[in-house]
Amino acid sequence: MITFEDVVKIYPGGGTAVDHLSMELPTGKMTVLVGPSGCGKTTSLRMINRMVEPTSGRVLIDGQDVSGQDEALLRRGIGYVIQHAGLFPHRTVLDNVATVPMLLGRTRRQARAASLELLERVGLPAEFAKRYPAQLSGGQQQRVGVARALAADPPVMLMDEPFSAVDPVVRSQLHAEFLRLQQDLGKTIAMVTHDIDEAIKLGDYVAILRQGGVLAQFGTPQELLDHPADDFVASFVGRDRGLRSLSFDAAASVPVSPPGDDLVTDEAGRPVAWRTPSGERPIGGTFTKDDSLRVITDLAIMSPVGIAVRVGADGVCDGIVRHHDLVDYLIARRS
Numbered sequence: 001m002i003t004f005e006d007v008v009k010i011y012p013g014g015g016t017a018v019d020h021l022s023m024e025l026p027t028g029k030m031t032v033l034v035g036p037s038g039c040g041k042t043t044s045l046r047m048i049n050r051m052v053e054p055t056s057g058r059v060l061i062d063g064q065d066v067s068g069q070d071e072a073l074l075r076r077g078i079g080y081v082i083q084h085a086g087l088f089p090h091r092t093v094l095d096n097v098a099t100v101p102m103l104l105g106r107t108r109r110q111a112r113a114a115s116l117e118l119l120e121r122v123g124l125p126a127e128f129a130k131r132y133p134a135q136l137s138g139g140q141q142q143r144v145g146v147a148r149a150l151a152a153d154p155p156v157m158l159m160d161e162p163f164s165a166v167d168p169v170v171r172s173q174l175h176a177e178f179l180r181l182q183q184d185l186g187k188t189i190a191m192v193t194h195d196i197d198e199a200i201k202l203g204d205y206v207a208i209l210r211q212g213g214v215l216a217q218f219g220t221p222q223e224l225l226d227h228p229a230d231d232f233v234a235s236f237v238g239r240d241r242g243l244r245s246l247s248f249d250a251a252a253s254v255p256v257s258p259p260g261d262d263l264v265t266d267e268a269g270r271p272v273a274w275r276t277p278s279g280e281r282p283i284g285g286t287f288t289k290d291d292s293l294r295v296i297t298d299l300a301i302m303s304p305v306g307i308a309v310r311v312g313a314d315g316v317c318d319g320i321v322r323h324h325d326l327v328d329y330l331i332a333r334r335s
């Protein structure tokens, strides 16, 4: 666990960058620091690995005050990923990743073998290993940056806007891959972004900071969407927070009804089409118990008859949700 204990940072000649910050970033989870430009996100992140020293207060990792620890040793246990990856331009991709394990005493051979494996884990095939950073796309460079940060197998990772230098499609791919990787690795991660959507998508917990380095709210994405602490948080998380909050609720809780005449199925009971006054229309999509309320809502809106169809693992329809029942359910769940 990373603990901020009443941390203040005042830069010489500057204002207060971080103002009495207290929060706990749980072990094995990803906590995202988000807020408008200049609200002290990067400063807070860098106080974890002592690139910045607090003016007062303490930062602790697993109960140990970082200020008492040798900087080099401390940083060996903390991976660091930055925007534009920060790779060594004159070293190959493989050597960029292998540098840290070699510094930690692994032989060149061991370090390279481990690095190749890591590159594969972050989605870069072996043929990229011999290239130089300039010969990679922005998204590929970010993958190398993540692989390099993971190379020392650090329990803690700090990530400063790691996905912001790439286009939205690549960013979305990197998000998905990163979430999968983190599910396997379970690192304690602190990540900075200015993008609330990214924070809500990736964070197990989100810390929203406001101007002057004040913590506005700390909580799970759903807590922030459902119960913003004040107007600043409410406007920061966005106007459609009710809809976005549906992504965090499982479809399993929604009552389903038996299908009616408007659903056409094949002999096995798999949905095929909608029967509408103007003829049969394709089914569009279906949901399972593992999907979210947002998926059901989307399906009901898109369906020509206002119905979302649930299927089991075998693809056979096991119930439907009509749009008016869905709205009743969504209203009841809030009261």
Ligand SMILES: Nc1ncnc2c1ncn2[C@@H]1O[C@H](COP(=O)(O)OP(=O)(O)OP(=O)(O)O)[C@@H](O)[C@H]1O
Pocket (backbone or CB within 6 Å): 011, 012, 013, 014, 016, 017, 035, 036, 037, 038, 039, 040, 041, 042, 043, 044, 194
């Ligand atoms: N080395 C420094 N010396 C003086 N002031 C600084 C220094 N670094 C940051 N600041 C100031 O401290 C405040 C917080 O900066 P910080 O970089 O932590 O914010 P941020 O939330 O990460 O911003 P951004 O999203 O724009 O990167 C800002 O007002 C900034 O100008």
